[in-house]
Amino acid sequence: MAERYNPQVIEHLVRPRNVGELEAPSGLGESGDNACGDVARFAVAIEENRLLEVRYKVYGCVACIAAGSALSELARDRHLLEAARVSRDDLVDALGGPLPEGKEHALTLVLDALHKAFEDHWNKKAGTMLVDDYARGADNDG
Amino acid sequence: MAERYNPQVIEHLVRPRNVGELEAPSGLGESGDNACGDVARFAVAIEENRLLEVRYKVYGCVACIAAGSALSELARDRHLLEAARVSRDDLVDALGGPLPEGKEHALTLVLDALHKAFEDHWNKKAGTMLVDDYARGADNDG
Amino acid sequence: MPNDIVYLDHAATTPLDDRVLEAMLLHLSGATLRGNPSSLHAPGAAARETVEEARAAVARLVNAEPGEVLFTASGTEADNLAVMGLAAAQPGKRHVVISAVEHPAVTKAAEHLEATGYEVTRVGVGSDGIIDLSGFAEALRPDTAVAAVMWANNEVGVVQPVEELAGLCHEAGIPFHVDAVQAAGRLPIDVSRVPVSTLALSAHKLYGPQGVGALYVREGAELEPVIVGGGQEKGLRSGTENVAGIAGFGAAVRLAHDDLEERRRHEEALRDAVISGATSLPGVRLNGHPQERLSNNVHLSVEGIEAESLVLYLDALGYAVGSGSACASSTIGHKASPVLLAMGRTENEAFSAVRISVGKDTSEEEVEGFLHAFTTAVTQLREVSTFTLAES
């Protein structure tokens, strides 16, 4: 178990990617609980099932900020289906290895927020067809 | 309160003066309790109320050995009355200062043994007269 | 190990003074033969003397007699020994009074007593962190076995009116313990004027080694040991003594005693520079009484930012500061500081608290550099934050 944050985490803390908001987002997602703890908020711009832009904000611990930043990088400029499949393990790899004990919730927090932004987009677009596509794609996973 | 023995004590331990016994002592004195603890034994040779020779043995702690040695030096070759008046303070001075806490009994132990040797001598000699002398001498003390 | 980092977390621990290290090396280095202080022979006697010299130095710092000082392995152990030990020495009395802002070394000791049937009264503090004096007076009862209030707080740096508190306890005949771990070396401490029963110190808060503490125990105060065994420290704290550490403590308190005023002046100027610089940013607020505070302590709540992020951002920029209380900060989970909650702060304010504590060797340039870094970190982290700053 890691005792402290990897340098990659600190790098994301000090130079977070894709911070901010979008003027006219295709979807917005938020996770966490503002009253007592961490909050993550993702805004996405989607065109032709491609994640053109992603912006995020986080109130929370270092792991949350870094995970949001890493996720935004991994997801951006990808097909929606790929972006949606970015996993906890992918995030851990991008962050240089396991997070310190007790900090793993950050992964869930940011993934939840991004997925909610996608849902928001699908809901707006009545995206049932897309979800079918996703299910078929998922068959190829191991 | 001294935390450890003064060098003078150690000097007496390593080179104790007047150790041993006498062939035909004028008096013999012993103090302490052989079963559990310290024992001091003094033999004295007295001629014309003068302490010509003194010999001692001790079973006990360092303080006892050193106090016996110091006392033998202070008392030897003195008039009996002077020898009998060697005090705890005189011993402490001879031993370079106060003994460590809990070791003061050594002074009593050796003084007792020497005084008993004198008593033994007086008893043998029916020394009542001498004791009278002694009481008169004691008037001069402060 | 980062040598170029600016260390501004002296409330958590202080760097070892070179002269302290020298004193320790006298016992540690191979050139001398170190013994066990309990041994009769010369190396044992030398170790014993080393310990006794340090004891005299610690006694002098608080104006006590050497025989009134016991060595422990931490401020924590000294606090435990006082609270548990004073209580145990009066088995008939089953009530304890502490303040709501004590260090965990005291609060957990009180909870330990609570679990064995004691009743514990926790006296509240104002929003400035200062104890409710009349509340304290009311809390004292005939069956109070021990009362404990710290001299100065480890988080917000607030200095408590211990002289009054001690007086109240003294009148009531109640043993009074003071945790002076943060105060020692920063404030004059004189047990001949303040009628405490016991008083805890820790070496590593005043440029001495970590893992060495002391408890002043007033002549006549009754105390039961917590650690028992070979009977060291008059039977009140057994275990072979950390002779080198104790020697270091002795050297450290000697320096602290001699340089007290100079250190205080130096630290206060830097502290005030940090306070005015940092609070000039919007949404940055000083916690704890602005005057009744330690010479070296600045404690800030920074709206919209979680302390951990700010601490590590500053760390990345080369500045080491504390988040809330160091003791709790690396433990798992996310708990608001009870000290800040007792002062009426919200959970979010508590989560956003950082502590900047300067030291005797902190320079003006370091403070200037820090204020730059702080501004950068706060600005950048607020950009990431979902939090929107209230209009100020």
Next chain:
Amino acid sequence: MPNDIVYLDHAATTPLDDRVLEAMLLHLSGATLRGNPSSLHAPGAAARETVEEARAAVARLVNAEPGEVLFTASGTEADNLAVMGLAAAQPGKRHVVISAVEHPAVTKAAEHLEATGYEVTRVGVGSDGIIDLSGFAEALRPDTAVAAVMWANNEVGVVQPVEELAGLCHEAGIPFHVDAVQAAGRLPIDVSRVPVSTLALSAHKLYGPQGVGALYVREGAELEPVIVGGGQEKGLRSGTENVAGIAGFGAAVRLAHDDLEERRRHEEALRDAVISGATSLPGVRLNGHPQERLSNNVHLSVEGIEAESLVLYLDALGYAVGSGSACASSTIGHKASPVLLAMGRTENEAFSAVRISVGKDTSEEEVEGFLHAFTTAVTQLREVSTFTLAES
């Protein structure tokens, strides 16, 4: 401080190894910035890593996992934590078993429990100092909260059959504590083979610093803390860590692990030379089992001489040896060692006991010189003594 003294009291404490000092200086010296292991920033993280490296090293010495090792401030504290902590974790059970020859750190902990209503059974030993195995088995009861027997005795050096004892406790489901303070670094210790629940170590007995101990706590063993506070060491031992001391402990156990066999061979040869030389004098007798004993321990009763005189006489001749148990020797008063009494020795035999304990750096020449000095001291002191030697 006498540099020319020959140190033969390694059972009381050992000189610090130079490589241990080096490891400590990495944390102590001004060249590096040391933090509080609880702090988030880089100096704090560096301190944390220092502690964790040492923890891994201690675990390796006894073949445990790092997570099973807690640091304390002494072997005494480790023993207290084990005995009191294991008992407190099973509040329903109110019986304790110890041997009659435990170190005061264990006996006083048991007495402490006794004072709070526990029943304590003290299992006797034979005249060779070895525990009565069947007596131990019989002492174990369904309500036994903890049993404790030391691996090797600090006075007479006798090694106990801990593997059997641990097996008995394991079968009976009784937590078993072993005080391995004297054994560690001299005997191989493997907790994967010996089913102890807890095991105490002390750094200063194996060329590490004074004031640092450790307790091995088997995964799953339940333990309550003795010192409470900031929650360090998984909440089982609070207080800011003695980081430099712990680093030294780590270095010391690494050396002890690597050099174990070599040290043992070296020490045994010297030990046997002392035994045969000293016991060739009339009225000098070895205490404790001749084979089942520590590689470095010689414990003698010298008829007609009190230990203190012999120790200080030898000290004056330049040889530092122990009198009975170092822990008790400088305390006021005159008490026969309970260990020797338990072995059936008379009070006089107990008062005349000295302990010569060699170390890894003791040389043959030193031992030769010692035997000369010993002969002189015994002869001279017997001349002073009222005691007449029995015909041998």
